[in-house]
Amino acid sequence: MIKFLNPSYVFKISGKLLNLFKTILIPLVIIGLVFSLFLSPEDYIQGDSVRIMYIHVPAAWISLFSFAAISFFCILNFLFKLKNVTLIYKSLAPIGLTFNIVAVVTGSLWGQPTWGTWWAWDARLTSMLVLMFFYIAFIFSYKFVSNPDRSIKACTLISVLGLINIVIIKYSVEWWSTLHQPASISLTNETTVHFSMLIPLGLMVFALFMYVAVIFLMKYRIETIRIKKKGIKNYEL
Amino acid sequence: MLLKKVKIRLSILLALSVLSVLAIFLLFKVLEDNVLYFYSPSEIKNSDEINLKKRIRIGGIVKQGSIQSSERDIKFIVTDTKNEIIVSYSGTVPALFAEGKGVVAEGNLKDKKFFVAKRILAKHDENYMPPEVEESLNINAK
Missing domain, CATH: 1.20.5 (Single alpha-helices involved in coiled-coils or other helix-helix interfaces)
Known part of the structure; x- marks a missing residue:
């Protein structure tokens, strides 16, 4: 257990993992894009704009998943003062924010031809926008609050509120009437996406999660190097 | 410990x-009410008082065979299978607007049964499938 918390050990392992992920990332993205842009059929009613879904859905999932993850690590840090996990959430938060923006923008591009509007203030869309502000607040509170104790407190508060928002996002389409359609893929109900569209979606989810892993590991290693460099500088002085 | x-x-x-x-x-x-994006025809029917001046949204399914378009406007019935509202609208409708599909209309109520829309949005459901599958589903349904 101690071994896994040792930054040098993690640094070594993460380098190996990064190389592995990098090699499978490119073929995975190519296969995913070929399936979703060329091999998959059009939708019976939306036509080609269904292809936006293959980016939109993974991006939305990633933004929800990574907020849950950063909240978890932030709360862990708050409870047990594990300094090393700050690196994890610092490396993951910007990726989550990026995919949140991707989800909102692609959703908007899909909304215009399908619904007839770029934006609607319904519960799902609004709660996704709120998540974006939570991400920004989270990033600000570790970047611009110099006192680490205060920074953790601020992050924890945002995490708790943000996690409630995650639940709201998930159930918004069931609790209230929204313009956004209910979930097509769920663990309890039957999936309402046809098999021929489910394959490219699955591939894109896999490819984009791999991309997140690669960017995360790269960022994690950079943060580690930054800390080490700081240590060396202090030592020299 | x-x-x-x-x-x-x-x-x-x-x-x-x-x-x-x-x-x-x-x-x-x-x-509560502001979180709802639209009201269903049943919610309109059961509400105690309706504000005719307030711009609201209603939503439901466009009833089969109810679309009547004339030069001036287009009329259709929004239903939630229990209650119905007649909607009148002049303007262009989104490409996905069709009978049997979801719709959200934004505008004013004239009374509990009649609605004048200023804007029409098509609501997409959670089903995704290629055209061939949809055709065979329709054949099976018949």
Whole structure:
């Protein structure tokens, strides 16, 4: 257990993992894009704009998943003062924010031809926008609050509120009437996406999660190097 | 065996969580109506008072065989299978607007049964499938 918390050990392992992920990332993205842009059929009613879904859905999932993850690590840090996990959430938060923006923008591009509007203030869309502000607040509170104790407190508060928002996002389409359609893929109900569209979606989810892993590991290693460099500088002085 | 400090932090966290859930729950309780994007015809029917001046949204399914378009406007019936509202609208409708599909209309009620729309949005459902599958589904349904 101690071994896994040792930054040098993690640094070594993460380098190996990064190389592995990098090699499978490119073929995975190519296969995913070929399936979703060329091999998959059009939708019976939306036509080609269904292809936006293959980016939109993974991006939305990633933004929800990574907020849950950063909240978890932030709360862990708050409870047990594990300094090393700050690196994890610092490396993951910007990726989550990026995919949140991707989800909102692609959703908007899909909304215009399908619904007839770029934006609607319904519960799902609004709660996704709120998540974006939570991400920004989270990033600000570790970047611009110099006192680490205060920074953790601020992050924890945002995490708790943000996690409630995650639940709201998930159930918004069931609790209230929204313009956004209910979930097509769920663990309890039957999936309402046809098999021929489910394959490219699955591939894109896999490819984009791999991309997140690669960017995360790269960022994690950079943060580690930054800390080490700081240590060396202090030592020299 | 938790350290005392951790215990204190854990109780702070739990108290914070409970308070936040409570606060957000109350917030949504107050906002109740505003969180809904549209009302269904049944909700309109069951509401005690209707404000004819207030711009609202109603939504449901466009009833089969109910679309009548003339030069001036287009009329159709929005239904939630229990109750119906007649909607009149002049302007272009989105490409996905069709009978048997979901729709959201924004505008004013004239009375509980008649609605004048200023804007029409098509609502997409959670089904995704290629055209061939949809055709065979229709054949099977018949």
